[in-house]
Amino acid sequence: xxNLGEAQDVLQGRWAQPIGTHPAVTAQLxxxxxxxxxxxxxxxxxxEAWSLGVYPGAVRALAAAGHEVAWxxxxxxxxxxxRAEEERRSFEKSWAAAAESGVRYRGFRPPGGEVNERTWGxxxxxxxxx
Numbered sequence: 001x002x003n004l005g006e007a008q009d010v011l012q013g014r015w016a017q018p019i020g021t022h023p024a025v026t027a028q029l030x031x032x033x034x035x036x037x038x039x040x041x042x043x044x045x046x047x048e049a050w051s052l053g054v055y056p057g058a059v060r061a062l063a064a065a066g067h068e069v070a071w072x073x074x075x076x077x078x079x080x081x082x083r084a085e086e087e088r089r090s091f092e093k094s095w096a097a098a099a100e101s102g103v104r105y106r107g108f109r110p111p112g113g114e115v116n117e118r119t120w121g122x123x124x125x126x127x128x129x130x
Contacts, residue, residue: 001032002046002109005055008076020054029058033065046072046109049094052101059101070107071098071128079110084118091122 005022009015036043045062047069052059062069073079074090074097082090098105106129110119 001043002072003076004029004045004047004051004058004072007048007050007054008111010050011075011077025051025055025058029061033061033067036067037065042066042068044068044070044107046070046107048072048074048076048111049097050075052097052103056101059103063102068107069103069105070109071105072109073111076111079112079119080114080116087118088122091126095126 003024005025006015006017006019010019042065045067047059049071052069059069071094074094077086077090079087095105105126108123108128
């Protein structure tokens with residue numbers, strides 16, 4: 001599963017609702033967690049680091065249920081279009097947000113699905129398994 005709320009919509013100026021009210025998190029995620037629990041399924045949830053501070057309760061619920069919270073960029077930026085300094089900054093901001101939230105990233109799925117050699121090097125530097 002991926003995207004935890006309105007991170008990309010806010011980034012692109014398309015979110016007119018109050019921050020922290022996205023129905024994918026406030027209405028659908030509790031139902032999904034109940035379904036996964038009922039079937040004893042563990043999942044990986046690729047969340048934008050920006051969302052970790054906006055939805056701390058959702059992050060705690062995912063972790064408490066035994067699901068992995070993996071990295072999906074800082075704010076769902078277009079990964080293939082990032083310059084080197086922007087990519088590094090996304091890593092740095094994301095790791096700071098993860099530390100504040102008690103998340104340790106082990107997995108990564110780039111927004112848009114494209115990575116380059118620079119990304120692989122940064123993943124190794126920041127200790128991500130893949």
